[in-house]
Amino acid sequence: MPDLETEVLIIGAGILGAATARELSRYKTDVTVVEKRADVGWGITKANVGVVCQGRDTLEFRPEYHRTRLLWRALPLMEPLCEELEVPFIRVGGWLLIRDQVKKEKLDKLARRTESLGLGSDKYYAYSELRELEPFISPEIKGGLHDPEIAVVHPVYLTQAMMENATANGARLMLETEVTGIEAEHGGFTVRTDQGEIKARYLINAAGEWVDRIAAMLGADDFVLFPIKGQVGVLDRNCSELASSLLAVIPEEPGDMNIVVPTVEGNLLFGIQLQINRRHDRSTTEHMTRLALKNARKLIPDISDKDVINSFCGYLMFRNFEIGWHECEVAMSERVPRFINMTIGYPGVSASPGAALEVVEILQKDGLQMEPDPKFNPHRKDIPDFSKLSDKERAALVKKDPRYGHVVCRCETVTEGEIVEAVKRGATTLDGVKFRVRPGTGRCQGGFCGPRVTRIIARELGIPETEVTKAGRDSTQVPLRTKQLLEKGGRDG
Amino acid sequence: MAKRVDVAVIGAGPAGLAAAIAAREQGAENVLIIERAEQLGGLLPQCIHNGFGLVYFEQDMTGPEYEKAFMDRAVDMGVETQLETMVIDLDEKREITAVSRKHGYMKFRPGAVVLAMGCRERSRGAVGIPGTRPAGVLTAGTCQRFVNIEGYMPGSRYVVLGSGDIGMIMARRLTLEGAKVEAVVEIMPWPGGLIRNEVQCLHDFGIPLLLEHTVSFIHGEERVEGVTVCRVDAQRQPMQGTERLIPCDCLLISAGLIPENELSRRAGVALDPVTGGPVVDQDRQTSVPGIFAGGNVVQVHDLVDWVSREAEVAGRSAAVFADKGRAKRTAGIKVVPGKNVRYVVPQLISGAGDVTLHMRVKEPGLSARLDVGGVLKKKFRSVRPSEMIVLDLEGEALRKSGIKGELVVDCDTKGSG
Ligand SMILES: Cc1cc2nc3c(=O)[nH]c(=O)nc-3n(C[C@H](O)[C@H](O)[C@H](O)COP(=O)(O)OP(=O)(O)OC[C@H]3O[C@@H](n4cnc5c(N)ncnc54)[C@H](O)[C@@H]3O)c2cc1C
Ligand SMILES: Cc1cc2nc3c(=O)[nH]c(=O)nc-3n(C[C@H](O)[C@H](O)[C@H](O)COP(=O)(O)OP(=O)(O)OC[C@H]3O[C@@H](n4cnc5c(N)ncnc54)[C@H](O)[C@@H]3O)c2cc1C
Numbered sequence: 001m002p003d004l005e006t007e008v009l010i011i012g013a014g015i016l017g018a019a020t021a022r023e024l025s026r027y028k029t030d031v032t033v034v035e036k037r038a039d040v041g042w043g044i045t046k047a048n049v050g051v052v053c054q055g056r057d058t059l060e061f062r063p064e065y066h067r068t069r070l071l072w073r074a075l076p077l078m079e080p081l082c083e084e085l086e087v088p089f090i091r092v093g094g095w096l097l098i099r100d101q102v103k104k105e106k107l108d109k110l111a112r113r114t115e116s117l118g119l120g121s122d123k124y125y126a127y128s129e130l131r132e133l134e135p136f137i138s139p140e141i142k143g144g145l146h147d148p149e150i151a152v153v154h155p156v157y158l159t160q161a162m163m164e165n166a167t168a169n170g171a172r173l174m175l176e177t178e179v180t181g182i183e184a185e186h187g188g189f190t191v192r193t194d195q196g197e198i199k200a201r202y203l204i205n206a207a208g209e210w211v212d213r214i215a216a217m218l219g220a221d222d223f224v225l226f227p228i229k230g231q232v233g234v235l236d237r238n239c240s241e242l243a244s245s246l247l248a249v250i251p252e253e254p255g256d257m258n259i260v261v262p263t264v265e266g267n268l269l270f271g272i273q274l275q276i277n278r279r280h281d282r283s284t285t286e287h288m289t290r291l292a293l294k295n296a297r298k299l300i301p302d303i304s305d306k307d308v309i310n311s312f313c314g315y316l317m318f319r320n321f322e323i324g325w326h327e328c329e330v331a332m333s334e335r336v337p338r339f340i341n342m343t344i345g346y347p348g349v350s351a352s353p354g355a356a357l358e359v360v361e362i363l364q365k366d367g368l369q370m371e372p373d374p375k376f377n378p379h380r381k382d383i384p385d386f387s388k389l390s391d392k393e394r395a396a397l398v399k400k401d402p403r404y405g406h407v408v409c410r411c412e413t414v415t416e417g418e419i420v421e422a423v424k425r426g427a428t429t430l431d432g433v434k435f436r437v438r439p440g441t442g443r444c445q446g447g448f449c450g451p452r453v454t455r456i457i458a459r460e461l462g463i464p465e466t467e468v469t470k471a472g473r474d475s476t477q478v479p480l481r482t483k484q485l486l487e488k489g490g491r492d493g
Numbered sequence: 494m495a496k497r498v499d500v501a502v503i504g505a506g507p508a509g510l511a512a513a514i515a516a517r518e519q520g521a522e523n524v525l526i527i528e529r530a531e532q533l534g535g536l537l538p539q540c541i542h543n544g545f546g547l548v549y550f551e552q553d554m555t556g557p558e559y560e561k562a563f564m565d566r567a568v569d570m571g572v573e574t575q576l577e578t579m580v581i582d583l584d585e586k587r588e589i590t591a592v593s594r595k596h597g598y599m600k601f602r603p604g605a606v607v608l609a610m611g612c613r614e615r616s617r618g619a620v621g622i623p624g625t626r627p628a629g630v631l632t633a634g635t636c637q638r639f640v641n642i643e644g645y646m647p648g649s650r651y652v653v654l655g656s657g658d659i660g661m662i663m664a665r666r667l668t669l670e671g672a673k674v675e676a677v678v679e680i681m682p683w684p685g686g687l688i689r690n691e692v693q694c695l696h697d698f699g700i701p702l703l704l705e706h707t708v709s710f711i712h713g714e715e716r717v718e719g720v721t722v723c724r725v726d727a728q729r730q731p732m733q734g735t736e737r738l739i740p741c742d743c744l745l746i747s748a749g750l751i752p753e754n755e756l757s758r759r760a761g762v763a764l765d766p767v768t769g770g771p772v773v774d775q776d777r778q779t780s781v782p783g784i785f786a787g788g789n790v791v792q793v794h795d796l797v798d799w800v801s802r803e804a805e806v807a808g809r810s811a812a813v814f815a816d817k818g819r820a821k822r823t824a825g826i827k828v829v830p831g832k833n834v835r836y837v838v839p840q841l842i843s844g845a846g847d848v849t850l851h852m853r854v855k856e857p858g859l860s861a862r863l864d865v866g867g868v869l870k871k872k873f874r875s876v877r878p879s880e881m882i883v884l885d886l887e888g889e890a891l892r893k894s895g896i897k898g899e900l901v902v903d904c905d906t907k908g909s910g
Contacts, residue, residue, distance in 0.1 A: 234618070238758075286623045286709065286731070310618035312626070391590075395598040406594040407529065407579035411755075416594070443751075445616035447632045451639055465645055470628035475715040477628055478645035485649055485671030 003196030006032040006172065008363070009189070010204045011179050011214055013040035015155055015352045016342045017206035018162040023356035024363075025169035027370040032200070033163070033171060034193060036178035038472025039432040041159030043208040044348070046435070047314025049232055049261050049269050051246055052078050052089070052151040052350045056114040056122070057096055058251075059106070063117065067328035071347045074354030081353055082153060085161035086382035088264040094150030094246035095134070097141050099298070103250055107145045122147050136242045136300045141249075150246050154264045155349045156435045164425060165380040169373065175428075176472055179207075182217040184336055189218075202368065204359060206342040209279050209315050215341060220333040223319060225343065227279035230257070231288040231313040232271035233296070236443055239307045240266045242300050249299060258295045260303075265438070270296035270303065274316075284311045309443055318345045330355045332362055383421045383437060387413040408456070409449040411442020419453060423460040431471040433457065454478065499815040500808070501589055501603035502526045503580050503756065506535020507797050508788020508804035509609035510563040510572075515808030516607070517570040521815055524572045525603070527591055529579040533567075534560035535611055536634075537797070539641045542662055544689070548798035559797060583760040587783050604815030607807050608757055608771070608779070608786040612750040612793055617711075620654070620748045624711030627718070633659040633747035640666060648743030652720050653677040654708045656695075657879075658686035658795060660747025665694035675739050676701045678708055678722055680729055683857050685749070685879050687795055707731060708744065717742050750793045760784060767836040768792040774841040775848050777807035778814075785811045792838045792851060795881050799851065803838075826896060831903035833858070835878065844896065846888040853878055858906020866900040876904060 008024060010017045013035035024031045037043070055061045055071045062068055082089035098104060107124060115121050125133070126143040167173050174195065181192040182203070191198045207214045215221040235242075240262065249258040257272040273292040289311055296303050319328060328344040328351075340362060344351050364370055384397060386404055397417070398405035404417035414437050422436035430446070430453060433439060439453050440446030446453070454477055458465040469475040499521040502509045505528035516524045532538060537545070540556030547553060550562065567574070578593035589601040614632040629648055631639075637659065639645045649672050653660045656679040664674045677695060682705050684691045695702050703722065709731045710721035724735035752770040754762070762771045763780035770791040771779040778785050787804030794800045825844040828837045830852070837852040850865065854876045861876040868890050876882065 282714075283625045283710070284623045286621070289621060289623065305621070306619075308618065308621060309616070311621070391598070394592065398592060398594075398598045402594040402597070405592045405597055406577065407581065407592060410529065410579065413579075413581055415592075443616075443619075444613045445618050447614050447616055447635045450631065450635050451643055455643070465643070471715070473715050475628035478639055478643075478647050480646035480649065482640055482644045482646055482670055485646065489671045 002190065002199040004032065005199045006030050007200070007368070008032070008202045008204060009034065009191060009198055009200035010206055012043065012206040012208055013159070013163060013173065013175075014043045014045040014206060014208045015041065015159045015349055016208075016344065016355055017204070018159045018166065019352040019356035020204055020206060020342070020359050021166040021171045022162040023360050025166040025171045026372060026376045028373045029368070029370050031166070031171040032174065032198065033166075034174045034177040034179060034191075034198070036176065038176050038429050038469070039427065039435070040163045040173070040175075041156040041435070042431070042471070044314045044317070045155045045159050045208070047230070047232065047312050048155045048349060049259070049272065050152045050155050050263060050349060051094075051261055052153055053347050054119070054147055054149045055347075056110065056117070056119045057094065057147060057150070057248070059110060059113070066330070067344055067347065067351065070328070070330060070344065070351040070354040070358060072354075073357065074351045077353040078151070078153070078350065082158065084378045085158070085165055085380045087153065087157045087161045089151055089153050090264055091149065091151045092245045092262050093146065093148045094248065095130070095144040095146055097137075097144035097247060097249050097299070099140060099142060099249060099252070101142050104143070106250060111145055120149065134243060134245065134247065136302055137247065138299055138301050140298065152246070152262060152264055153349065157264075158349070160425070160436060161380055161382070165378070168380065169376050179214060179217075182214070184218055184339070189339075202338045202340070202363060204340045204342065209317060211317065211341055211343045215333070218333075218336045218339060220336040220339055220341070222333075222335055223329065226318040227277060227315040228318060229275045229277040229281070229313055230272040230316055231275075231284055231292060231311060232269050233289060233292050233308050234310040234312075235268040235270065235303065236307045236309050237266055239268055239303070242302055243268055247299055258299060260296055260299055265441070277315075279315050282313065284313050288313075309445065316345045317343055319343070330358045332366065338366065383418055383425065385437075386415045386418060408452050409439030409442065411444050411448075412438045414439040414449070416456060419456050420460055423457060428457070428461060429469045429471050429475075430454065430457065430477060450477070497523060498525045498601055498603040499523045500525070500605050500607065500811045501601055502607040502609055502808070503583070503589070504528060504535060504609035504611055504788075504790070505530070505533040505574060505576075506609060506611050506788060507537060507560065507563060507800045508611065508790065509535065509607070510560075510567050511801040511804040512607040512609055512785075512787050512808030512811070513572040514563065514566050514570055515805040516812040517572055519809045519812035521812035525601075526567075526572060526574045527578050527580055527589070528574065528576050531577055533564050533574060533576070539637050541641050542666070545797050548796060549801055563801070580756060583756045585761045585781050587760075604818070605783045605785065605811035607804070607811050608762075608784065608790050609788050609804060609807075610753040610756060610790045612752045612789040614659075614750055615746070615748045617746055620746060622654070622708055622711055625713055627711070627713040627716050629713070629717035629743045630711060631743070631745060633657070633663045633745045636745050637663055637666070640670065646670060646672065648717070648741070649673065650675065650741045651743045651745055652708065652722070652739055652741045653745045653747060655679065655747035655749065656684040656686055656691070656702060657747045657749060658690050660745060661686050661690040661694040663745060663747070664700050665698055668698050668700065674700050675741055676703050676722065678703045678706045680705065680707045680725055683877060683879070687880060709736065711744060712738070717744055720744055750789065752790050752793065754790060757786070757790070765836065765840060767830075768838060770838075772840045773838065775839050775843050775846065776810035777803065777839065778810060783814050785814070792836070794851075795879065799881065799883060802849065803851070827899050829899050829901045831901040833904040833906065834902050837902050842891075842900070844891055848886050848888070850884045850886055850902070852882050852884070852902060854882070854904050856906070858904075860907040862905045864903045864905070866894070866896055866902065868894045868896065868900070876906060
């Protein structure tokens, strides 16, 4: 007996799964999302630099590519989407830079192509003009092409917002539910999870790094994914003046991604150091950190190791070499009907709204009845961000709810009010709170607020502090009470 | 409506309390301490070990005992305190913006301000340890709060990275709690904290101290499962082939403290890149008139007694400034760290009046001879970067020497300590 029946089951609550769930929640269709982690957006989506690229920043965005079509389809949707969901979308603009004059030809070619595709006209600046706008750029940079449209988003915020909006409109989200096996039978699938069985008519495989494994459960693995590990470093907020837009050096060899990017929070990210790797290895390495720093300094010499407050990594999943290094897939499997794979390597964040639309069309074409839901509400209110409010707004908010007057995280000025609201919106862990309202993302990385946030989560969820985890499952923060070890020691001997 | 305040002190640790008391003694009428925590005392309530007050009270006290002496004093003297109130902004005109659950959103424009915000610990990210990102990696101070204040244990088998005082004290504390501390790992050839702590916290409990070692990798998916420890070479880089896996469920990081100067920065206070704290003069005035500073916010002290003394200077000067609306600028002579001296505080002195100099050496050494610009010479059996040197310089001697412009402090040593 299945524990649940649903029309469409989405596996994975990354940015692609969430975008799809939200798009489907416009209809009266019954949608369920299963996610093995304790929160949404914690796969590749978390380990990401958040650039909404414009599809004209490399020559690899060829109009004949599927991923380019998805991206171009998504671009006009992104800003209004962020507005509806009240998540930050900042047009920082971007530079494609060259280190030697020979590469200028490549820039000219890009600029010509951009024009001919009707994507606007990017202007070339020589170093002397460039320096006026980005004064910290290394004098070794010869010049660069400026793309004013480049924007940044916070991929995890966007994923949470889409998922929140989808569930508000009727979609079902099951966290800490891992798909372990799938059987296809007439008219549907039986999906085994560690929380029970789910019957579904359509299956959308948005499992990120594990798309091929899920496909293999059905024998639909007629493709290969190449995991390329990308490591990214985070600089202290105090360095924000070093770059105000995306700085990227035109790749000198394939896979070479030397960039510095401002985040919506005002930190700078640098990287991306790439490496072919076994995909379950999520560790950062000293070697990669050093290489990334060395590269970043070629762009901005003032970056110092002392300013690095964190680093992380994620996997870019690329399809087979034969069909193009950069190709992606959002398509019904050729082997298994009603089974849709979603996988996008680089512009997965940028392309997500386009990919979701494509899934809807595939479902409709396949004959799924999808009646628009007149009650669909596209809007979602963001959690108030105390640190960004004006004096007057702050005073009013504290007056209304004194918990907004209690600053819990000193580095990021996060209040108890925001933390409580994050828990109400679904955060059950320290990372869940951190990725919604930021305590612990600042310079002290939770050293001060960790114990305090733990206490608030325990109180709000009505659980003991010893059960509060960093990121779900066994990742408890303080597994024991004091004296427990002594008592145990006393009994044992 | 903002109340009138003569001196506002930000932070109620030993520095803030001492500064507030001194300001009252100097005659300031309204002295207000603003503190974000739920109690007074800053770091001290969680330091339940002894070793406090040896200089100031000539007594061996625990953190809470030391703190109580100052708290009682402050209350007696009519110092006002506002707890659970966080200062979120300070500008160059000394306008303070603070917020609290109880008192709401507030602004103050005091006659003078004393910065006493203390410091924070370097985190895993700042130290840059590679590996996975499981639960069970935390700083020693955070662990201390969990264990001593909240009553929780982050794990049962520990490796401590860094042999600062907090790390060593926690190694002992956790052992007393029934946990196993596998090793304290230190990248430098010498321990980072006081000798007394090395002896009393590590040797006495048989906890190995691995000098010239570091943690080169963190293992584990959900919880820490172990760390790789290895030797480092002269450049402090991990040496291949010396790696060893130590199973544990917790890694404590005790890799140094950073003065907490976000507010100072906002007010435009000039910071010293070496100490991480404000550049201060003899009166502990910062580069912004009317803003003074004392305690760990200025430099990381190893003994709380010096924190209190330093903050008293700041508190007194702040009261004078609040009264007169300005202070005599005492920026006559620049104190310059010379041979084997990492820094000297205060960075500016007037050339008149007695002054206490605080400094740290770069490298340890035996038979050390300290020379303060020829005005004062002093011998030490040994010097170590982890032990702050405190010297009293007499105003009279300084005046007689006729030194102007710069006062260079050198430290010669024989052999390594
Ligand atoms: C370093 C780096 C930088 C990047 N920068 C950019 C950028 O600037 N702009 C851009 O557009 N793109 C960027 N990308 C690409 C982008 O991050 C990805 O394309 C996108 O996040 C992929 O989203 P996803 O939803 O497919 O995968 P994920 O976010 O990985 O989501 C998949 C989810 O499925 C879950 N799951 C897996 N298996 C199971 C199972 N068996 N049962 C239940 N749940 C399961 C996972 O836990 C996960 O949450 C970058 C990628 C990397 C690595
Ligand atoms: C583990 C440990 C062991 C120690 N052992 C010893 C010992 O044995 N003997 C000894 O002599 N010394 C010891 N010390 C050193 C001594 O405790 C410190 O030097 C001393 O606490 C520093 O005092 P402070 O007032 O400068 O800072 P803190 O004690 O850190 O106080 C700073 C205060 O400012 C508050 N604050 C900061 N920012 C704001 C803001 N924006 N708004 C409001 N409030 C704010 C903080 O909440 C805090 O209460 C030890 C220190 C540690 C960490």
